Amino acid sequence: MEKTISSRLTDFGRYGIFLAFLIICIVLAFSTPKFFTVSNLMIIGTQVSINALLAFGVTFVIITGGIDLSLGSMVAVAGVVTAMFAHPDTYPLVVPLLAGIGAGVLLGAFNGLVITKSKVPPFIVTLGTMTIGRGLALILSKGRPISNLSDSFNFIGGGTVFGVPFPIVILILAFIICSVVLNKTILGRYMYAVGGNEPAARASGIHVTKVKMWVYTISGLLSAIGGILLTSRITTGQPNAGAGFELDAIAAAIIGGTSTSGGTGTMTGTLIGALLIGVIGNSLDLLNVTSYYQQVVMGVIIIGAVVLDGLGKKD
Amino acid sequence: MSDFILSVRNLSKSFSGIKALDAVQFNLKRGEVHSLMGENGAGKSTFMKILIGLLKPDSGEIIFEGQNLEEGHTGDKLKKGISMIHQELLVVPELTVAQNIFLGREKRVSGRNAFFSGWLNDSDINRPAAQLMEQMGVNIAPDTKMKYLSVAQMQMVEIAKAISNEAKIIIMDEPTSAISDKEVATLFNIIRDLKSKGVSVIYISHKMDEIFAISDTITVLRDGKYVGSKPANDLDRNSLISMMVGRELTQMFPKPERNFGKEVLAVRGLSKKGKFTNIHFNVRGGEILGLAGLMGAGRTEIARAIFGLDKPDSGEVVLSGNEKAIHSxxxxxxxxxxxxSExxxxxxxxxxxxxxxxMTLSSIFRHRKGIFINEESEMYATDQMVLDLQIKTSGIDKKVTLLSGGNQQKVVIGRVLLASPDIVILDEPTRGVDIVAKFEIYKLIRDLTKQGIAIIMISSELPEILGMSDRILVLSKGKQTALLSREEATQELIMKYAVA
Known part of the structure; x- marks a missing residue:
């Protein structure tokens, strides 16, 4: 059957970012020989990994119609808590990891609990948690970076598996698991339903509170993993780490086609959004464009992506 | 010629190759109420969108006040004389009545330049708004915020807005779908008043009684084609239905069943402050209990309480003999x-x-392997239900919003049925649904009772209540006033108890 204009536009809205990403990569491959080298791609992958992890988490949240502004602070808290237990010859590696993840999960669950019990909008609640988390990170670290971490811990952010940096391995694993959760599980289906029409989801017998608890907790979990990666990469637990990370993560999700009004979004889209942000930052570096311009470019891309998405939706 | 304020000739419009309107004719006299009938998907909304300038026609002529409107300019010219009261009212809840009426025209009305010469006084627009209300014989204070008005009152404000716009034609799309009978009477008085002032009304509704009560002329569309226009006096219910569906519908309501099972649900002394008081009833397997009453009688509220959407203050719900507290x-x-839901x-x-x-949202846990969804079994169940309910669609992966109202309703019914309920509460199951789908839904409800499912059906359409119910519980202002058997129930008797 012949395709109509509107369905073509819809297709463009759906695949536009993917195409734009490919085109940008091809142009870069020709304009700077350094771009398409294995080592540069590994650098991009490593740089993207933390943002992508947070973006996966916030994609779940945004699909349910919420938002999470506390991602960056959860990165810091998890990073500091992890570092506290990761000094050489103290605890086995599993202890700092579990402690860090536990901290993120607790903060995420706190978000979920307050949002579902108080009916205060997620924007406000997570804005509060953002400040609380930053304060906690400073309290726990007494305002100083925590360094002198064990070698085995530092492997997480700096090591390689068969030549692939470990953060990229984690990124790929997280992507697969998050995609499966979103597309193949009942929880994923419920997330779309809650974001698509919350009263109807409730009337359909969905435990809306439970679904929301899950997404904010998952967001905390993924932020914590991001925090551990970051701490390991810079070999220090930094109480000021992760500031502003939430905005990059939300940007990745939105560029990838997740609608802030809830009910739509994909992990593949978010991954491409995160990669696009990473590639543009990297290439502008390679092309010696100052970081001031990079920010302008990034902003234009965020708005452009949403405009394109809107065009695709119009009938 | 000149007694037609609007003449439409051979109007056609296609969307991606599919003809939504095919050579439609429409002649509207000055000061008449002209009903536009047709099933969902017959092309009524496309036609109206062209008239108010939201869509451009592919071909055809529109002659408005003797002037042939050239293609491409329809919008500007028509906007000046045609106003539409949308089914979903377009109001700004936080603004006052007067502010809503004159929204965007404050400058002209108040005689001041709102943007450049400083303040806009509410009193400048409250006065003309109050005059409008008085003209219409409606008692609404112009400085009330919109959000405090009832749906019917908001509608009145929208009509006032149209009048103040000097509309020569007012289109009303399902204006009575959410207002009470008393309010319908007020609305009809206003429509008659408009007529006497030479304003023409294009009236769209699925409700036959209203169509015959208010229309001078009726035009029927079917599948985008013009079927015919006739004076309302020359038509009756059956001839109009056959014009709409293209064939005779012999029997609207399927034959009742008489094999009731055991009591499956009993409601004892259910009360909720301000909504309903001391409600008692039961329903048996295979039985249809109709809940009749006017808008605001508390029918939907009772249904919501039984279903756990709202918490009742007192009373109990007993399922198959066991008391059950249902919180969600x-x-x-x-x-x-x-x-x-309605x-x-x-x-x-x-x-x-x-x-x-x-469709599977309420029963997805039945299609699972561990935490994963078993898509095969899910598709199988959906396919079965689509067949059973005769849902017309090109594929179950299509978005639900692409379906017509009747088919969307069937999807919702399908979702509930896939959860294998013993009791189904249907709240206005045929609202906004075209006549063929209505017929199918009635048959479906009756088929459910044959499987032993108990039905509680809320409906504002008396023929529907009378045709379907085995027993009828009548409510008035939150109290139950009568429980009638199928045999003794009549329209008059139900109305008597509904206003008691």
Whole structure:
């Protein structure tokens, strides 16, 4: 059957970012020989990994119609808590990891609990948690970076598996698991339903509170993993780490086609959004464009992506 | 010629190769009420969108006040004389009545330049607004915020807005779908008043009684084609239905069943302050209990309480002899109660999801392997239900929003049925549904009772209540006033108790 204009536009809205990403990569491959080298791609992958992890988490949240502004602070808290237990010859590696993840999960669950019990909008609640988390990170670290971490811990952010940096391995694993959760599980289906029409989801017998608890907790979990990666990469637990990370993560999700009004979004889209942000930052570096311009470019891309998405939706 | 304020000739419009309107004719006299009838998908909304300038026609002529409107300019010219009262009212809740009426025209009305010469006084627009209300014989204070008005009152404000716009034609799309009978009477008085002032009204509704009560002329569209226009006096219910569906519908309501099972649900002394008081009834397997009453009688509120959407203050719900406290829709579904809401868009389906995902939403846990969804079994169940309910669609992966109103309603019913309920509460199951789909839904409801399912049906359409119910519980202002058997119930008797 012949395709109509509107369905073509819809297709463009759906695949536009993917195409734009490919085109940008091809142009870069020709304009700077350094771009398409294995080592540069590994650098991009490593740089993207933390943002992508947070973006996966916030994609779940945004699909349910919420938002999470506390991602960056959860990165810091998890990073500091992890570092506290990761000094050489103290605890086995599993202890700092579990402690860090536990901290993120607790903060995420706190978000979920307050949002579902108080009916205060997620924007406000997570804005509060953002400040609380930053304060906690400073309290726990007494305002100083925590360094002198064990070698085995530092492997997480700096090591390689068969030549692939470990953060990229984690990124790929997280992507697969998050995609499966979103597309193949009942929880994923419920997330779309809650974001698509919350009263109807409730009337359909969905435990809306439970679904929301899950997404904010998952967001905390993924932020914590991001925090551990970051701490390991810079070999220090930094109480000021992760500031502003939430905005990059939300940007990745939105560029990838997740609608802030809830009910739509994909992990593949978010991954491409995160990669696009990473590639543009990297290439502008390679092309010696100052970081001031990079920010302008990034902003234009965020708005452009949403405009394109809107065009695709119009009938 | 000149007594037609609007003449439409051979109007056609296609969307992606499919003809939505095919050579439509329409002649509207000055000061007449002209009803536009047709099933969902007959092309009524496309036609109206062209008239108010939201869409451009592919071909055809529109002659408005003797002037042939050239293609491409329809919008500007028509906007000046045609106003539409949309089914979903377009009001700004936080602004006052007067502010809503004159929205965007404050400058002209108040005689001041709102933007450049400083303040805009509310009194400048309250006065003309109050005059308008008085003209219409409506008692609404112009400085009331819109959000405090009832749906009917908001409608009046919209009509006032149209009048103040000097509309020569007012289009009303399903204006009575959410207002009470008394309010309908007020609306009709206003329409008659408009007529006497030479304003023409294009009236769209599915409700036959209203169509015959208010129309001078009736035009029928079917599948985008013009079927005919006739004076309302020359038509009756049956001839109009056959014009709309293209064939005779012999029997609207299927034959009742008489094999009732055991009592499956009993409501004892259910009360909720300000909503309903001391409600007692029971329903048996295979039985249809109709809940009749006027708007605001508390029918939907009772249904919501039984289904766990709202918490009643006192009283109990007994299921198959066991008292059950139902705190949530989730618990209700688990106990075998299903609810098809009157608010299809708000509580019925998830707009972004496919037909399949919507249909299995309440029963997805039956199609699982561990935490994963077993898509094969899910598709199988959906396909079966689509066949059973005769849902017309090209595929179950299509978005539910692409379906017509009747088919969307069937998707919601399908979702509830897939949860295998013993009791199904149907709240206005045929509201906004075309006549053929109505017929199919009636048959479906009767088929459910044959499987032993108990039905509680809320409806504002008396013929529907009378035709379907085995027993009828009549409510008035939150109190039950009568429980009538199928044999003794008549329209008059129900109305008598509904206003008691």
């Amino acid at each position: 829709p989730r618990a209700a579904l688990k106990s075998g109660i299903g609810y098809v 608010d299809r868009k708000g509580l019925g389906f998830i707009p972004g999801m496919s037909i399949k995902d919507n």
